[in-house]
Amino acid sequence: MTITAGKKREKLDRLAELAARDDEQGVSLWKEAFRRLRRNPAAIIGAVILALFVLVAVVGPFFVPYGPTDAIGIREGLVKSGQGLIPGSSGDHWLGFDHQGRDEFSRMIVGARQTLLVGVASTLIGLAIGALVGGVAGAAAGLGGRWGRWVDNTLMRFVDMLLAMPSLLLAVSIAALLGASLVTVMIAVGVVSVPVFARLLRGSMISQSNSDYVLAATSLGVKKPKIALTHVIPNSIAPVIVQATLTLATAIIEAAALSFLGLGNPDSATPEWGVMLADAQPYLGIRPGLAIYPALAIIITALGFTLLGEAMREALDPKLRK
Template sequence: MTLAPGRKKEKLDRLAELSAVHDDERGVSLWQEALRRLRRNPAAIVGAVILTVFVLVAVIGPFLVPHEPTDTMGIREGVVKSGQGLIPGPSADHWLGYDHQGRDEFSRMVVGARQTLLVGIVATLIGLTIGVLIGGVAGAAAGLGGRWGRLVDSVLMRIVDMMLSLPSLLLAVSVAALLGPGLTTVMIAVGVVSVPIFARLLRGSMIAQANRDYVVAASSLGVRESKIAISHILPNSLAPVIVQATLTLATAIIEVAALSFLGLGNPDSAVPEWGLMLADAQPYLGIRPELAIYPAVGIIITALGFTLLGEAMREALDPKLRR
């Protein structure tokens, strides 16, 4: 039966209408969908604002500070006498007052933000690099390898289990004590603590991806297992690792401050760093408690910013946690 030209045109228009995809209905990638969800998440917005302010202060602030952070001007001018309990507070020229050695506290807080951010990022990158290497090899070996692959995975994971058996701060203190005090030591110690976290997470993600249909299809087409692991499984397994890196930055900043507080950080107290400033302020809590409050609040707010953004990213990328 042949349709009339008018009916035929009407049917074609109807089919075109049904098959048309509107702009707001087009498929989007995982990261585009996650970004869309982050924009609607108040916690993500608050975390992003905190981190933006922190990064701007850390990057630009040291060039705009009103005083040299190592200049003991207060003692030189005779206005600071910490031994006699005289440490002036905020004023028009010194917004946060002096510290116990007559240095401008505001300038030290701003410059200390850069030091804290640098140490936290480098420590996280150390843990991320080593953890991804161990977790990637273990995940590929467990997911695609045979008997030898399982053996490699078992050996690597037992090493990771031994690292996880120690409390993170105790492990960091042990590494720092072995290497001696210094910022490089702190970065290595905190980085080592986060290695098993990244390794375990990436291994589990890769094993889950190894059972997906695209891996079976690639194997059936004769693609080498090493290429499947590197070119397909690994890129699709990195999303949770990236989210964990954001959360680990918050932990790294706290652990860096803790090691500096315990005297395992930079031995030069003239170099401003929030954890070291917090330790130096302890003898003067009865005179100027603000000297401890300022760096403590800076550490708390910065860690909170990374935590809020990291948790929001985890919810946006994990289908089980999407709202």
């Protein structure tokens, strides 16, 4: 009897030790995702690019050597308006001048802030509206019943109408109706991204509504609206956050496209990479750098958001983990 009791006690101690070890090793979804991101080279490269971009956009304008609207080149006699002579880079002016004698390097640094502002604001607009529409539709679909299906079908048909139009054409139409301005670009690009967030959140919520914890909460008598708000939505928001990172890259490109088409800020004196790219078109033959610099900045910034967003999706989605 003593030997048997001792063996049982040893077995129980062993099980307790293993359970404690599992508790120590167990981590949350976000901690596990962060651990995977740290081991992903693409995520590191994307994070470094974005960190440099944000640092330049936030801090850079306070340390630019010249004002972005100062016609330094004309005042110094280096740029003569109407003669087609635009000097290139030099020791004092690293990227040279633009066609109006303004320091190109200073305008690139200040333009980063405008580009970041447009990208973040438009993404937040699309995320807020899309999450609202998708959350209501997903909750209605999960509630079931005639009214729930009617609300879900109505909202999704509206979203399908937005998806039926090409994104750039829809953005151009909205910008043309509202008039050229920086706020118009934010609204136009934000509206374009609404269907993506709405359908993604709705699909995630419908998938979560079939989980065991929803069945358990329903069995305990918890009302379905409370289940949707306190359980389903928090567990469905992760893919939406990842999509927001990817949408930032698209938002920056589409905002630059609208500015390039003349639907952005009508005041070209305010530096913004899309506007700078448009202003450089007549001078490609004599100063191609005026178009290359903002184009490269847009491409590299969008690449950073894309790399980080794809790495986050792989880290958070079990089907895509390597």
